[in-house]
Amino acid sequence: MTSKLFLLDGMALVYRAHFALVSRPIFTSKGVNTSALFVFTNTLLDILSNQQPTHIAVAFDTEAPTERHREFPEYKIQREAMPEDIVWALPHVRRLLEAFNIPALICDGYEADDIIGTLVRRAEKQGFESYMVTPDKDFGQLVSERNFIYKPGRMGDAAEILGLPEVRAKWGVERPEQVIDIIGLWGDVSDNIPGVPGIGEKTAGKLINQYGSVEKLLARTAELKGKLRQNLEEHRDRALLSKRLATINCEVPIDVDSEKLKLHPPDEAKLKQLLVEFEFNSIGRRLFGDDFKAGRGLETPPTATASRVPTTEASSEEAGPAAESPAVGEKKANLKTLADVAHDYQVVSTAKARADLVQALAGKSSFALALRTDGADSRQARLIGLAFACEARAGWFVPMPRVADQVTAILNEFRSVFEEERIEKIGYDLKFVLGALKWAGVSVRGRMFDVMLAHALIEPDLRHSIEFLSEAFLGYSPAAAGTTQGGQGELSLSDSQASGEAEHAVEAVDLVWQLRSVLEPLLKEKSQERVFYEIEAPLVPVLVDVEFDGVRVDARVLAEFAELLAKEMAGHERAIYRLAGAEFNLNSPKQLGEILFEKLKLADSPKKTRTGQYATDEQTLILLAGEHEIVRHLLEYRECSKLKSTYVDALPAAIFTKTGRVHTTFHQLATATGRLNSQNPNLQNIPIRTKLGREIRKAFVPREEGYLFLSADYSQIELRIIAALSRETTMIEALKSGVDIHVATAAGVF
CATH class of the missing domain: 3.30.420.10 (Ribonuclease H-like superfamily/Ribonuclease H)
Structure with a gap:
């Protein structure tokens, strides 16, 4: 009999479970929203009863930063704060898993995807049939003759199992590992993986089918034409970065063997206790028979609102263990049109x-x-x-x-x-x-x-x-x-x-x-x-x-500054080549890493990325700034390059020809704190910290003679609020007198 390993992406499934019943949540009699817990448990029970795994585990992310975050600080940065109901549910999901005797796996510095990828590859070598339970499309890269994606059903439908034929058909690739090449070009909005501008899923699939990989494509961009060629050549590093970010690490140092993953009977006493605590009558009856009683929770809390349609736990379950909410666009049969x-x-x-x-x-x-x-x-x-x-x-x-x-x-x-x-x-x-x-x-x-x-x-x-x-x-x-x-x-x-x-x-x-x-x-x-x-x-x-009204931007100032930056970059480039003793691609992390750590030997034990390359990100270079003059030139070259591409070259394109001004868009809902968010272009992050960065601000000028800019900054607004609410006299006096509030606070503490 073939051993069947099921590995669940815990965080993804809990999120999915939460939104499955978001328009008709389940509450206990104390008003606790247990929707995520309820749907997750039903999904787990469906797997146990219908798929009969021999081995099983659930992998979770941790709060520790990963190599992806270190290499690309914007990775997943756009995600909204975790809903409070999910924050509450996560520790209780782990309690339920403990009662089921199912291991919950974590490894600081690695995502659940990496843990699953590592265990799937290990199991493959041991002859297991492995199922990755996740809605995440990235897992297509791991599918093989023995590895499958298991997508729980929606609205009571059967689960979907994706093998090699399905992945090839969905992505239009010959080999599953080419999924990461497509994401490298297309990007992934959900993870804030940038991809290459102007390339969508279809174009990405076509290019990878023709050239085989991102690397081979980038080596042959001369065969392409127009904007596509321009975008690929200008954003080659971004494409390679995106591919690295999308690549699941299958070498996680996690100490788990097949024996630990074996499915064991649940701890019935502990499980019954939890089902009573969460008032899951229908799940209890499903597991322990019709005599099980857990009490009765309310589908809406005592302060029920018009947004919630009163239902019962049982009716929610009948809709399917993973009934999708309107939030994901499923049309429910009971909705009017x-x-x-x-x-x-x-x-x-x-x-x-x-x-x-x-x-x-x-x-x-x-x-x-x-x-x-x-x-x-x-x-x-x-x-x-x-x-x-x-x-x-x-x-x-x-x-x-x-x-x-x-x-x-x-x-x-x-x-x-x-x-x-x-x-x-x-x-x-x-x-x-x-x-x-x-x-x-x-x-x-x-x-x-x-x-x-x-x-x-x-x-x-x-x-x-x-x-x-x-x-x-x-x-x-x-x-x-x-x-x-x-x-x-x-x-x-x-x-x-x-x-x-x-x-x-x-x-x-x-x-x-x-x-x-x-x-x-x-x-x-x-x-x-x-x-x-x-x-x-x-x-x-x-x-x-x-x-x-917008803001006037003097394109001539930017054009002059662009010339200055180009000269600065050329000077730094010459200095870098001289100090390195060789010419190389400054924008290639691989080539730069070899120069810094193999030729110049700037570190005894240089840090590497998860793909095995030397780390050459800004933070790494800052730590090495005192080791060699070349590092200073590299940092200054990068500053000039970023200023030129992000601001100096981009701002003129944002000028509206009818007005000669830049008209940004402000979003009231883009941030969890309620802070306004400026986009197209972002006028909130015009550089100010460095001398070169401040030059860009000179391009922003009053609309006409007689007008001027007024700068108003409510200094230390958060500390002022804290001082007012707490009535802390030391802070209040410091703010009133204008002394450095941080120094005053530190002095008061120590």
Whole structure:
């Protein structure tokens, strides 16, 4: 009999389990959300009963940084803070595994992927049949005749098992290990692996099929043309870095043998105790028979909100052990669609009908507004239509002509209601809506209610798309959600004049109208009313104005600085070659490592990356700065190179030709702390620490004569808040007197 090893990616499965029931969570009678624990346990039981493994383990990540983080500090940096319910669930998942007598494996400095990869390769040599239980696509690189990916089923469906034929078909590769080559070019948004700009999954697959690997492709870029060749040659190091980041390390020094992985019977007493603690009646009956009783938890806590549809634990289980939430786009059979509800959606296409609509809107205290555009850039998006609603299941769509002057004329017809401050404007991502209208020449005034921002304050850990909000709060699956564009989901629909698309546009604004009445009381319940109405909502039109005004950038200053940087880089390059005694590719970590550590021998025991190359990252070089003059030149060369590529060459391309200014986009929801996030371009990280970096700031100039820049910085804001809340006299005095607060705090402590 063949031994069957099942290795579970613990963190990935717990996250998946959490979001599986996010719209209908399971709570104990004490109000504890046990959804992640419940779904994870059911998934585990399905594997044990249906697959009958002989060996099993669950691998987890640790908080310790890995070689990937050291080589690329931005690795996974974009991920939001872990939801509190998952933070609570993780230690209890381990308690359950202990009761099941299933080992939980960790190894500081390595990810769960690496642990699984290491054990799979060891097991393969011993003749095992191994199954990697994970939703992660990266594991395709480990599939072989004996190694498989096991993806737990969704919504009660059977699990999916991927072997060699499935991986080859999915990725279009000859060999599974080429998966990492595709990711090297394509990147991986979920892990913040950058890839090469302009290369998507299909192009990556085509190139790897033709050339075999990233390395072979980069050696033959002369055979390519145009932008593709340019991107590959400019970002060759990025492609190689991305491949390294995606490569699963199969040499983890973890002391685990096959005997430790053997499946043993559970500790029934301990397991029953936990099932009673978590009030898992259905799981208990599944394991121990109908006589098992664990008490009764509530599917919603005592302060249940409209977002939660009351269900029972048993009904949740019937939906499948890993029933997916609306957050991952699964359409549930019990959700209504437009075909199930009576609605009155009208297309308003004549001047008389528009005048009647304006009169109707003018008599309302509020209305919902959405735009239909051909893109997600508010500066340049062509307006295709307006959508309005001021009652549920009803609304209007106003199509726009293609001629710009005619669009302006129609917008002017609605100007009075847009600018009426008495009327509240309700929308989804109102900053996009207001911005697009402002670029079209119309300002929107009055109180704002943005359902996206409201939900971000109510449930900051969840997703905020129209689709998710509609399914979770209204029990409705929108057709319009499929056409939502943009990083935060602007209601921008595709350029089609079909009546069905107009219907979807009105459906979207209708849902926005309905969501407002659901979300407003939740703001009060969560004590977020003041934050919403006094901070977040009023900030929207302010950000629209700031983005619209932009900032003037003097391209001539940047061009002159680019020449200076090029000269500086050339000087450092000559010095490096002289000190090295040879010419080599400065951007090749492999060649640089050989020069520094084999030829110049700058370290007795040089650090290496997980791929076996010498580490040549900035932190490593800083530690070696006193060892040899070449290191100083390398660091300064890299600074010049980064300034040139990231800022000096990129900023001129961001100048909007119509205004001669740079118009960044500010996001209110991009950070867990609520701090504004600037993108396209990022104006929050213009260098200031070094002399060369400060030169870039000279390119930012006031818009015209008579204007100047005002710099306002609320110094040490966090410490001021701490001092005020704690009423700590030493800190308060230090802040008032202007002395160095850090010195004063340290003196007080020691």
